Each structure stands twice: as structure tokens, then as C-alpha cells.
Amino acid sequence: AMATGGTSSSSGEGFLSRMALNDNKAGMEGLNRDKINKIIMESSKGSRFYENELKKEQQVNQRIERMMLQKAHITEQQLSKAQAQVEKMTSDLERGRDLSRVIVHVDMDAFYAAVETRDCPDLMDKPMAVGSMSMLSTSNYHARKFGVRAAMPGFIAKKLCPNLVIVPINFDKYRAVSAEVREVFADYDPHFLPMSLDEAYLDISDHLEQRRGWPEALRTHLEDHGGLQETVELEGLSPVLFENSPSSSPCLQDAAGGEVEVFGTCAEEAVREMRFRIEQKTSLTASAGIAPNMMLAKVCSDKNKPNGQYRLPSNRQAVIDFIQDLPVRKISGIGKVTEKMLGALGITSCSHLGQEMALLALLFSETSWHHFLHISMGLGSTHIERDGERKSMSTERTFGEMGALEEQFSLCRELCQDLAQDLQKEALKGKTVTLKLKNVNFEVKTRAWTLPCAVATTEELFAVAKDLLKTEIDNVSPQPLRLRLMGVRVSNFASADDKKPLQKSIVGFLHKKQTDSSSTSQISSHKPVKEHPPKSPGQTQPSACPSMVQQRQGQEEPESGTDSLTCPVCFREVNTTELTVFNRHVDQCLSGVTMGQNNHTDTELERGPRVCEEEVEKEITGGKREEGPKEKGSELLSRCMLDSVGLQLDSSAGDHTESTTGLLLYETSTANISLSTVGLNPVCLNTCPNGDVSIHRANTLKVSSQSDPRVRVCLLSPGGPRPMTTPKPESRDHRGPALTCPVCQETQDTNDLTLFNRHVDLCLNQEVLHDNMVKAQGPHPLMQYHANWPHGGRLKMLALKGQPPSTLCSYAQTL
DNA sequence: GGGGGAAGGACCA
DNA sequence: TTCCTGGTCCTTCCCCC
Incomplete structure (x- = not known):
């Protein structure tokens, strides 16, 4: 059922493949998909979300059409050339195949749901999910039988399963549990790679090496039932969700009367021990996959989920056999769009993938088909990346429809503030600021701006984000932007040594006291200017500027004090050296607020022209506005x-x-x-x-x-x-x-x-x-x-x- | 043709 | 009534050598 389930639902049975139940998940075998899909469709139809999904699906269909057209034009010659290329690449990759590592993927079972159930045993035999009416994060296996799964909105889940209990999400709790689980991971691989709160990759090769020499005592673990009073209750509780914990090892009584278990030295035993310890520590179960690389380990961890594990032996033939009938959708990185595209080419399993590689090489980008080739050969990363540097940081919020400008700007500022705080925690500064907007029709827009230097503070971020937002508002004016989500992202992080010079130089620039003739002389003596004299007579240039500088300095130089900065907009001395304060002033000046010396906020000011325009527009066009083609560049x-x-x-x-x-x-x-x-x-x-x-x-x-x-x-x-x-x-x-x-x-x-x-x-x-x-x-x-x-x-x-x-x-x- | 930025998506948990 | 959040990576387009 799993092998064909995902694909048949997406290859068109009259409903949207995007909307239909995705049963590519443990615990969802043999469901009544037709009935579930009918309910999903009935709940969604006509909604803005649905309409947008429809649009996106059409885009995917067009992409597929273009691909098929391209395919039709491929010649035999091209194909055989590509085939040669693929074969060359295949043999190169084969030579580099590394089966020496033992990689484990561990995945907590229905993590959030399991934590909530542990803390509220009443939930144990009820269908439940963690999340809200608008979105579920995960569901327990009982709920999955109804088709209720992660990433499904709660209100639809309720229709599928009216008795569903929805528990609000509690990240702090999950983080704490996750930390406990990670302590166990660290014993098997101190460099383990966490993918999320409930998932991690481990390379246990070194551990296994050591483990072989370990005495039994080091591999013996006490089954700890916690405090005596709770023993009875916990007995029925553990494992929380699943009774089928495979426990083949002999259970012994220790001196205190608790049971102990001795684990062996092989990979399976080590992983079983790890899962045992996790369960002892947290009362939660985990599943694991053991394989020669990360890609395979990930697939394996799903195989015997929940509360199970699967080992793919480290030999080439076993890998090849394993991959043969594996549906492509099972591979991490192949989602519903890629699945559909491949499906259109008749590719559903990994063996198909290998057979059609030459075609794929002609239809997809190099990175894509290389990725496909790796998959079809059962290759994946064999070393777990050390903590890769973060590439971006963002925050976003979804809310009820928002059209008011002042609200939008103040939200934007809030987001910048939150983001600035997060950045500060990791001492990061980034050069690119991206504003993300989603309107009530679920259309997403991102607008980015790259600065020459990294920024991090609320004001710096807001200065950019506000501009981006204003531009978008102006673009649709006089209609308001009807938003349902706003987000701010910072990326393009500066390296550590980039961070220091900034503050000094700006302060230096703005301190008028400083004889910053350096800046002017630096410029007027700039070589390229001389090399390329302007066409117009340039005699005004070198003489006029410096003299005027002197004049200005004579006029405006304050008697004393280096504790003020000169605003580059209004020329006033701002009596502070606090850059935050000063920034705010400059910001306001740029927005034109300072003159009246009132306390208008930016948003209030920016509303000004819009109001006029709206009125005018109504008068002229009766509210209808023609959207011209977008001007670019x-x-x-x-x-x-x-x-x-x-x-x-x-x-x-x-x-x-x-x-x-x-x-x-x-x-x-x-x-x-x-x-x-x-x-x-x-x-x-x-x-x-x-x-x-x-x-x-x-x-x-x-x-x-x-x-x-x-x-x-x-x-x-x-x-x-x-x-x-x-x-x-x-x-x-x-x-x-x-x-x-x-x-x-x-x-x-x-x-x-x-x-x-x-x-x-x-x-x-x-x-x-x-x-x-x-x-x-x-x-x-x-x-x-x-x-x-x-x-x-x-x-x-x-x-x-x-x-x-x-x-x-x-x-x-x-x- | 290639490098780089911006925008938009795909995908993941 | 109600369809998330925060990441990474890839593709496509455009501009500029």
C-alpha cells in the first residue's frame, strides 16, 4: 500500500494533488483515502487558500507540460551522449562509494503529541493532535487513522475526526525534553547533528569501535521505574504510546528489584540501547534507521516506525536491493512537486530513476540530476557535517486580515525588534534584509535589500524593512495591502572581522568636530576621476568644494563638545552619542517628521499622501485602477x-x-x-x-x-x-x-x-x-x-x- | 558565458 | 471562522562585464 499510495493519489483522480491527503507517513497505511479526500475537499473548496493552491497546481502542470515538450524534442544522439555522461559519472561515483561508516537517524515518535500524552495520560487512548484550529504540528497514531496528520489545519482535522483533542503547542516543554534526548545522543556521537527538536543524525562508527572492547557492565542498563509511589502508574504508561517494544534480550533482576538489560556490541544493539535509554529517561519512544549513509538512514528510520529500528547492512548489494522498489517520494528532498514531475516521466521508484537517468540529465539541471543519480545508486553523505554556519535568520507572523497602514508599519517594527533580539543572542549581523508579505489570497512576495555592511539593530533593520514595505504599499495604492502575514529576514551574514569597523567609522563620519577633510580630499584626489575627466569644464570642482567646507565649518561648528552628532538630513546637532538615539533622529528626518517637532510616528506621516491619492483616484477613475506592466531595472x-x-x-x-x-x-x-x-x-x-x-x-x-x-x-x-x-x-x-x-x-x-x-x-x-x-x-x-x-x-x-x-x-x- | 543579486519556489521538520 | 514557522537550497531572471 505504501509503495503505490502516494503516487496514485497525486496522479490525478479528479482532485488536486496538492490538497489531497498525503499518506506518506508512518501510521497511515490502509486508510480510506477517497472518503478522507472528499472531506478535505469539501472543507477547502472555494476558500482563498484553495484557490491559491489551484493556481500553484496549474503552474506545476505548466512546468510539466514544458518538460514534456522538451522531452519530445530530444534526439537519439543527445540521449546517447547523455547516457555516456551518466555512465561515466556512475562509475566515478561507484569508485567513491563509502560503506565504512555506520550512520544512524533517530526520530522521536509523534514527538510533540507523545510529550503531551506523557504529561496528561488521559489523552493516551484518544485521537489527539498538537497545534491549533488553524494548524496542527503533529498528531498521534490514533488520529492518523482518521487521516489527521501534521501540517493539516485543525478545523479540517476536526471534520475528519470530530472527537479529536487538540492540545496547544508548548515549545518550551519540547525543548526541555529534546535536551534530555540529546544528552543520550551525545554518548554515542558527541558530534551528532540535530535536525530539529525530535530528530538527529549520528555517526556511531567510533562508538562501535570502542564498544567492542567494553565489558558487559558498561552495556547494562537499569530499567528505572522512577519513584516507588509512581511505579504502578508508570508501569502502564511506559512506553507511552506503543506496547510492542521489541525487547528480546533477557531481563534480569538487579539487587534493588529493578530489571536490568544487557545490550550487545553490534550496531543494532547499540542503537537499541540508545532508544532504551531515551525511553527510560523521557518515557518517550524513538525510532531509528542504521545505514551506511545519511540518505539511507533516514529512509530506514521510517521503516519500522513507531518504536522500531531497521538496519541496512553495509554491503553494496544490500543497498542496491533496498533502493530498487523504494518509491522516490520516500527520499528526503523529493516532495510532491518533484514526485509529480518524475511521475509524468513514468518514474515512481528509485530503480526507474536509475533507468531514466540519461533522460533526467537532459531535462533537469545539473544539481538536480546529480542528486537523482546519487539517490538511484543509494549514495548519500557519509560524514555528519559539523555545525554548519547559519545562513539566515527570520521571523514572521500570520494574523487576521490587516489593511491599516499604521498597523502594518508598527508590526514591521515589532518584527524587526524581535529579529534584532534574536540576532543579538547569536551576535550576528547581516547585509541583506528581506521583507516577506503574504496577502489574503495567500500570494507570497519577498522583497530584499542588500547593504554594503552588516546590520543588526531594530532601527537598522526597520530602516530597510520600512522602505521595502512602503514601496509595496505604494505599488498597490490607493488600495491597501491586505496582508495575512509579514516577515523579516536577515541573511548574508558578515564574518566576524567585518563587524568591528562599522561603528567607529560612522561615528567618525557624523562627528562634525572631526576634521573630516579626509573624506573630501580623499575624493577629489581620487585617481579615476583624473583619469576620466568629465566632459563639462571641471574647474569648479577642486576649488569650490574645499572652500565651501571651510565656510560651513566656520558657520556651524559648535563651540565645543564631541558629544553631539550632526544629522546628515537636517544638519542639526543631535545632542547624543548614542547611535540608537541618533539613528532614530535620522530616521525621522528622512521620513520628514522632525521639522514640525511633533511626535508623529513614521506611519502616521506616511499615511499623508495616500489619503489624498485615494480621494483623487476615486474622483477620477471611480476606484478602478489599471495595472500597467511592471517597470524593471x-x-x-x-x-x-x-x-x-x-x-x-x-x-x-x-x-x-x-x-x-x-x-x-x-x-x-x-x-x-x-x-x-x-x-x-x-x-x-x-x-x-x-x-x-x-x-x-x-x-x-x-x-x-x-x-x-x-x-x-x-x-x-x-x-x-x-x-x-x-x-x-x-x-x-x-x-x-x-x-x-x-x-x-x-x-x-x-x-x-x-x-x-x-x-x-x-x-x-x-x-x-x-x-x-x-x-x-x-x-x-x-x-x-x-x-x-x-x-x-x-x-x-x-x-x-x-x-x-x-x-x-x-x-x-x-x- | 559567468558571476551576482533578487525574487520565487520546493522542501523539510 | 480557521491552512504555521523558520530554515536551506535551487531555479530563474536580469544586469553587467
Whole structure:
């Protein structure tokens, strides 16, 4: 039944293979699958979840169709070439086959459920599961008879088995039990590899070697029934779930009247002893598989589950025989999609896999077919990896539908906070921050951002996550994002030596007191700049910048004190050296909150433009919004730049005597920026001290920094940003009336809401920034634009009308 | 063609 | 009424040499 069960249900009997019962699990043999599936389908049909599964299944079907099409075009010649390749590879692998290790996979039986049953014996003969109405983590074997299994929502399980008892999950308890179990593992392999709370791989080769010389006393274990009072009760309790504990060894009475058991020296006996000790210690049973490698051990541990073990002998023929009729789905790593794909090729067992290897080599990627080949030969990893470094850390939460912006942002901050705490526990910092969103239709989106330097604090994470979230919100506005899950992940961890320099350099950069002429001189003397002189006369560059620096320093240098930092946005001294406090200030400044000195949160502020837009949209389109094709990469950037250049040109139309200066400010992690894409002739570069910036090939900017999370690059162009070659796109759609900006009150020559939204954004930003500029340097008409740089960076463009480059240059110096 | 980042999935417990 | 969480790895696409 097991051999064909999984596949026949997925090869299409009129219902979704994704939704149907997955009975590829111990304790689920011989169930009435049709009846169970009918109930599952009836409970799911029409739900958003179901609809999404339907969509995903269609995608898999399309993938299969493409594969079959590809298969149809394969020639005999290709096939025989692939066959030769496979044979070569096979013989190479065969030569390297290692049967010398004894690998054990131990798996606690229905772990969470077993722990709960141990602690509440009333549950023993009832169908029960651990989890909630929305999701079960595991079920006991009694419940499995009804088709109730892990990863099934509780409400469906209840329909399958109305008497099901659902116990809430209690991780702390399982962790504690797991620690006890691991103590036992460590006696057999101190380097054992835990896969989860209830599962581990062990290499017991060394243990067996030693064990051979052990006297009986070391292999004798007392059957400990605990305290005397509890003996009677525990007698019926242990083993908790299963009565069929195979105990063939003779049981002796020890002096105290307890029973003792003597275990042998072979692998089976060692593993049996280990399971015995686990049971003694925790009253829980475990199953185990013994095999020459991890892949096989894993399959073996399932073979006699629960409370059993299976040994696959360490000889080639035994391995080959074992693998022959094994359904591919039994192998860890082959899930329902791969199973279905292979099924479409007529492959259900591992022997099929071997027979069709040449075909697989042509249809799948190299890594995939190599993996398949290993499986078909019964090969797997023979050494248990030492604690591999963690690659990422994340936290996510599912909740009832959430559409309110302030809720979304504050949740995002909460997640960042939780994640920051977790990161701190392991002293980790990562460069890539990923935001994960799942909407009410179960569609998942992830958006990532890579910084040049690793971050870890709540504020650092939130600064990025918030931007990513805002971008997503803007993308669907004026509709709200209807979320059901949000998550934040950090990956791309920095190595230990990357961690130190960060704090110092940023502090150094922001301490105005410091004569940071280093940063400017470093830049102006940058070799590549000289090698590639800009086309426009560059005489303003070397002279203007330093002089302006002096001027600024003269004006604004505080009398004394190194205990304040200068905000790069509002130029104010922030009276703190606490980076967290300072970060918050900068964050708020960037969000435009600081000016009013109110206590608005970011989320409150960010709601501003949306409200206007919603109203406008309703007015114009009656709420319906056309989704244009998504702009990508430089297209998007060009559009952004065009828009802002357009605005700038508009503002100075008819006045060509005024010189306009463009300033491009990047906060970026990218390696290369093509300046031609953004239309700028750089004549002056500025960056924070630890950023490494150079001009390559006349128009490519290379940016890298090992120490600063955001390299800021200021590019000054005396002529302002070059307009792109493309003219500004037709600005008016004739179907609707023009839109009036609620900020500047001017009618905009567009009814493209995306453009209009940008304008409003711009206006809002401009007001704030303008005020800042007024405070800092006197009144200038300032245009500002910022957008996400598509290759991972934040771009800000400023343009000043009617000001000499030096003005903007001095402004640039402050950034 | 290859390297690298981003996005999206597959898969696992 | 109600379909998780936290990981890893792989694939695909795009951009840029």
C-alpha cells in the first residue's frame, strides 16, 4: 500500500494533488483515502487558500507540460551522449562509494503529541493532535487513522475526526525534553547533528569501535521505574504510546528489584540501547534507521516506525536491493512537486530513476540530476557535517486580515525588534534584509535589500524593512495591502572581522568636530576621476568644494563638545552619542517628521499622501485602477529620473541664463552604477570616509564599502542632470480631467496616478527639505527626488535652480 | 558565458 | 471562522562585464 499510495493519489483522480491527503507517513497505511479526500475537499473548496493552491497546481502542470515538450524534442544522439555522461559519472561515483561508516537517524515518535500524552495520560487512548484550529504540528497514531496528520489545519482535522483533542503547542516543554534526548545522543556521537527538536543524525562508527572492547557492565542498563509511589502508574504508561517494544534480550533482576538489560556490541544493539535509554529517561519512544549513509538512514528510520529500528547492512548489494522498489517520494528532498514531475516521466521508484537517468540529465539541471543519480545508486553523505554556519535568520507572523497602514508599519517594527533580539543572542549581523508579505489570497512576495555592511539593530533593520514595505504599499495604492502575514529576514551574514569597523567609522563620519577633510580630499584626489575627466569644464570642482567646507565649518561648528552628532538630513546637532538615539533622529528626518517637532510616528506621516491619492483616484477613475506592466531595472530608474528632470526643466523653463546644478545622492550597496543611465556628468564626488568610490570606464561608478551600511555618494554636475534622450512621456491621458496637487495646489499635467503620486510625494518631501535648506543655508528653490535604485540602493536626486554649483556643493559636503 | 543579486519556489521538520 | 514557522537550497531572471 505504501509503495503505490502516494503516487496514485497525486496522479490525478479528479482532485488536486496538492490538497489531497498525503499518506506518506508512518501510521497511515490502509486508510480510506477517497472518503478522507472528499472531506478535505469539501472543507477547502472555494476558500482563498484553495484557490491559491489551484493556481500553484496549474503552474506545476505548466512546468510539466514544458518538460514534456522538451522531452519530445530530444534526439537519439543527445540521449546517447547523455547516457555516456551518466555512465561515466556512475562509475566515478561507484569508485567513491563509502560503506565504512555506520550512520544512524533517530526520530522521536509523534514527538510533540507523545510529550503531551506523557504529561496528561488521559489523552493516551484518544485521537489527539498538537497545534491549533488553524494548524496542527503533529498528531498521534490514533488520529492518523482518521487521516489527521501534521501540517493539516485543525478545523479540517476536526471534520475528519470530530472527537479529536487538540492540545496547544508548548515549545518550551519540547525543548526541555529534546535536551534530555540529546544528552543520550551525545554518548554515542558527541558530534551528532540535530535536525530539529525530535530528530538527529549520528555517526556511531567510533562508538562501535570502542564498544567492542567494553565489558558487559558498561552495556547494562537499569530499567528505572522512577519513584516507588509512581511505579504502578508508570508501569502502564511506559512506553507511552506503543506496547510492542521489541525487547528480546533477557531481563534480569538487579539487587534493588529493578530489571536490568544487557545490550550487545553490534550496531543494532547499540542503537537499541540508545532508544532504551531515551525511553527510560523521557518515557518517550524513538525510532531509528542504521545505514551506511545519511540518505539511507533516514529512509530506514521510517521503516519500522513507531518504536522500531531497521538496519541496512553495509554491503553494496544490500543497498542496491533496498533502493530498487523504494518509491522516490520516500527520499528526503523529493516532495510532491518533484514526485509529480518524475511521475509524468513514468518514474515512481528509485530503480526507474536509475533507468531514466540519461533522460533526467537532459531535462533537469545539473544539481538536480546529480542528486537523482546519487539517490538511484543509494549514495548519500557519509560524514555528519559539523555545525554548519547559519545562513539566515527570520521571523514572521500570520494574523487576521490587516489593511491599516499604521498597523502594518508598527508590526514591521515589532518584527524587526524581535529579529534584532534574536540576532543579538547569536551576535550576528547581516547585509541583506528581506521583507516577506503574504496577502489574503495567500500570494507570497519577498522583497530584499542588500547593504554594503552588516546590520543588526531594530532601527537598522526597520530602516530597510520600512522602505521595502512602503514601496509595496505604494505599488498597490490607493488600495491597501491586505496582508495575512509579514516577515523579516536577515541573511548574508558578515564574518566576524567585518563587524568591528562599522561603528567607529560612522561615528567618525557624523562627528562634525572631526576634521573630516579626509573624506573630501580623499575624493577629489581620487585617481579615476583624473583619469576620466568629465566632459563639462571641471574647474569648479577642486576649488569650490574645499572652500565651501571651510565656510560651513566656520558657520556651524559648535563651540565645543564631541558629544553631539550632526544629522546628515537636517544638519542639526543631535545632542547624543548614542547611535540608537541618533539613528532614530535620522530616521525621522528622512521620513520628514522632525521639522514640525511633533511626535508623529513614521506611519502616521506616511499615511499623508495616500489619503489624498485615494480621494483623487476615486474622483477620477471611480476606484478602478489599471495595472500597467511592471517597470524593471533601469527602465524604472530612467522614468524616475525623467520625471524629476522634467519637473526641474519645467521650473526653469525659459530661463537658460540661470545655471542649474544637479546633485545625485546615492545611498547604495551596489557595486556598479552606470552614470549614463541616470544622465549625469559627474564632476565632483563625495562619499563617507569608508566608502570606496571610483569612476570606471568614464561613466560607471564603482561603489563598495565593507564598513558602512549605506555609502553616500554625491555627484555634482554643473549643468544639472542631463535630460534623457527620450522625451518626457506623453503626460496626459485624455480620458480624465487633470489632477490638482493637494500640496502645491497646482494642476498637474497628467492623470497618470503613478506620476501624480510621485509629484505629491515630491511636493511633500520638498516642503520639508526646503525648510531644512532654508534653515541651513537660506532660501533655495529645491527639487528633490528619491527612489529605490533597482540594483539595491537608494537614490536621491536634488536639483537647485538658479544657484551656483558651489551652493549645492556645500550642501553636498554636509551629507 | 559567468558571476551576482533578487525574487520565487520546493522542501523539510 | 480557521491552512504555521523558520530554515536551506535551487531555479530563474536580469544586469553587467
